[in-house]
């Protein structure tokens with residue numbers, strides 16, 4: 001099956017009891033047993049639920065994995081990966097990450113004795129030097145939130161495979177429509193399914209997908225044992241979202257390029273961060289590993305460098321909504337330093353480039369002309 005067909009049919013079966021074309025919402029916590037321990041594959045919904053199974057099979061299918069797991073949030077999915085580690089283990093992570101991921105690593109797991117190194121993943125020599133026998137995990141987000149930095153997944157996988165270190169990729173921004181980390185050698189794909197997979201800003205959800213069955217089993221055990229699973233109603237919403245992922249992503253990409261090009265030529269704009277622009281420092285990596293487009297996320301700064309100008313712009317928007325999150329059909333705008341990335345200490349934010357005049361746009365699937373007209377009037 002090709003990708004677009006997989007978004008609709010991958011891992012799906014009509015409901016065996018009724019023939020329902022869409023999987024029903026199995027809104028049940030428990031399942032009747034014929035005799036103690038004798039059941040039809042489902043016992044208790046924390047362990048497994050048929051609606052969640054349908055979503056998990058769809059996730060595995062679209063990411064070219066063997067096992068998918070659905071979580072109550074993206075952070076619950078990341079947290080499950082961290083449960084594979086022990087005190088003293090070391091993690092090498094990209095130096096630009098979603099603020100909540102950074103917060104979990106530095107304010108929860110650092111206190112559990114896990115050591116984190118945040119590095120520029122494009123300096124592969126430096127990154128390789130950091131690997132030692134305590135290194136158990138490499139964590140990468142590409143493109144990153146909010147600075148759209150890219151990491152070369154295949155190049156990193158070559159190193160992690162040789163050194164026998166697990167390699168996880170947060171594929172939230174690209175989605176499998178644009179990038180398939182498992183095909184490029186990563187071991188774990190993570191998603192905030194709240195974003196493009198769900199696609200309609202109506203659910204908080206997360207996902208992990210792996211190729212290796214034993215790793216899938218370990219992660220499932222950690223999920224089952226600690227409980228961060230996705231409920232049946234929310235599983236249904238994400239599954240329904242995935243069915244139009246390819247259609248939405250195509251329009252997100254078309255609109256993303258148009259908005260990025262418009263901003264690039266605007267005198268009030270200093271830098272536009274979009275992997276599809278030829279002057280993006282990682283454009284070559286984007287062309288190599290992103291298939292058929294560059295997504296709908298665009299960040300930019302102002303020529304004035306003024307925080308006040310960024311805030312005025314955000315207050316002036318009418319079609320874009322000023323809100324956290326991204327990846328829904330509607331366009332959203334965000335001020336990372338004050339909103340999504342406020343949990344990163346100011347000096348660290350400045351060091352990595354999350355300045356006070358940085359704005360992040362999640363370009364939706366409306367008419368591009370309306371989006372550009374909105375940006376134009378907000379910049380006046």
Ligand SMILES: Cc1ncc(COP(=O)(O)O)c(C=O)c1O
Nearest residue numbers: 073074075098145172192194205
């Ligand atoms: C790239 C990325 N990863 C992970 C997360 C966390 O996901 P959630 O909010 O679903 O817990 C987010 C949320 O914004 C994100 O943007």
